[in-house]
Amino acid sequence: QIPPPTITMVFAAKLCYLQLVSQILADTDEVVLRLPLAADAELRAVDALDRLLARHQVERQAAGQARFALVEACLNAIEYSQPAPSAAMDIRLAIRSGELMMSVGNPGTSFHPPAPNVSRAGRGHGLKIIQAFMDRVRYLNDAGGTRVEMSKRIPCLSNGLDGAHS
Numbered sequence: 001q002i003p004p005p006t007i008t009m010v011f012a013a014k015l016c017y018l019q020l021v022s023q024i025l026a027d028t029d030e031v032v033l034r035l036p037l038a039a040d041a042e043l044r045a046v047d048a049l050d051r052l053l054a055r056h057q058v059e060r061q062a063a064g065q066a067r068f069a070l071v072e073a074c075l076n077a078i079e080y081s082q083p084a085p086s087a088a089m090d091i092r093l094a095i096r097s098g099e100l101m102m103s104v105g106n107p108g109t110s111f112h113p114p115a116p117n118v119s120r121a122g123r124g125h126g127l128k129i130i131q132a133f134m135d136r137v138r139y140l141n142d143a144g145g146t147r148v149e150m151s152k153r154i155p156c157l158s159n160g161l162d163g164a165h166s
Contacts, residue, residue, distance in 0.1 A: 030094035042074035065133035072126035077106035105147035
């Protein structure tokens with residue numbers, strides 16, 4: 001028969017859980033942006049991504065691919081959103097355990113990517129670029145709009161968490 005948990009056992013389990021959460025958060029370097037749905041907003045997003053990638057000394061080719069995918073996602077958000085006067089896109093950039101995670105959200109109608117073999121004349125090249133350069137891509141739709149989430153395993157020379165964040 002298993003004895004009932006004691007206060008010490010419960011406390012130890014909670015402490016272990018909190019230490020695990022603290023370690024996960026300590027190993028994550030994240031940047032959150034809210035940018036206007038306006039021309040050249042993608043440049044501010046890429047500037048933030050460049051600083052994040054530099055802190056982790058990400059290999060040049062992987063960094064270039066991530067930059068390209070982020071620009072395409074931002075341009076799609078600007079072009080296809082339904083902006084109100086205060087509308088903005090929400091961008092999250094994070095590196096955790098050798099993986100870059102990026103998301104770009106915008107207000108607007110639901111987006112469903114076309115099937116891979118369906119082509120629209122002169123359109124959809126940005127989606128193909130994002131798919132080609134990122135390991136995982138998914139599109140989420142809700143009442144607030146559309147969000148594209150992208151992730152990529154990245155070769156880093158450093159974890160970027162030893163110094164101050166810029």
